[in-house]
Amino acid sequence: MRKIRLTAFVSLDGVMQAPGGPDEDRDGGFEHGGWTFHHWDEPMGAFMDRTFDTPFELLLGRRTYDIFAAHWPRVPDTDPIAKSFNAVTKHVATHRPDSLGWRNSRALTPDPVAALRELKAGTGPDLLVQGSTVLLQALLAGDLLDEISLLTFPLVLGKGKRLFGDGAMPGAFRLRHSQVSTTGVLMATYERAGEIVAGSFALDEDG
Template identity: 60%
Template structure:
């Protein structure tokens, strides 16, 4: 069975829009494109490279696909990530009729969730999401993401497309591994861990003040 892994750059407040450059995705008036650039160093780059050590295929929303297709085929054979990305299969969630010109690219069709449910049942490498915030929201609604591999950057962006947007179903997460870097970046890997469990630190017999406080909220 294949897994879907969301490998994502996020700010401390959960924004994932346009990490690579000002022209990447300025939609919605986003003004901070390229916010990851000054944090990368050799150690972070090496850790990021480990993400691609295991076999994978790419799973992309149409906007991210267009960004990648305009960059990676032209990056040169001396770039190891370009070599990988150009070789693997690219599964694309798209409503457009335009041809997917990047080699080894194929559309997921009209029902993305159904197509991915079937793909996950088959044999093959993990399906690695890069960027693709809109696609991630669809997969969150259908519970199709098996792992979150997050690079969390030490800044707050205030607005922009978020990893966990409106309508995300509540869920507990289990931390699988983590690593921090001198730049302030934290790499953390999580897996879904069932429903959110709640409890209470309140006194077993609430005080009169607490009873009044609760009543004031009604």
């Protein structure tokens, strides 16, 4: 069985929209694109490098796919991430499968969640989610994420597309690794750990 892993940049209030640049995603009038730029440092680069150390295939929503497809093919393969992203299989949730022009792109149709369950049950590299806020909500609602790596930035953005919506399936996660960058970014990796186990701090009525 393959794992589905998410790596996401988020603000303290859970916004993950347009981390890379001002014009990356202005939906909803978002004005803070590029909010990760001035926090980047060597520990963050090492954390991201570890994300791509093991074999993977990309799992992308259509908007993120279009952003990546406009950027990474233009980056020389001397960049290790560009070399990986351009070469690996890209699984894309889209209603326009005929318009996927980036090399090794495959559409998840007609039902992306059903297609992902089939992919997950098969053999092959892990499926790595990047961005893709709309697809991500479907993954969370379907309890399909095995691992979540979050880079949480010391910023409050106020509005924008958020990591967790109201439809996420309840579940427990276990912290596997954490560290803090020199710029105050908390980097943490969580793995799925079964169901939520509830308890109570209420005092015994007889006590």
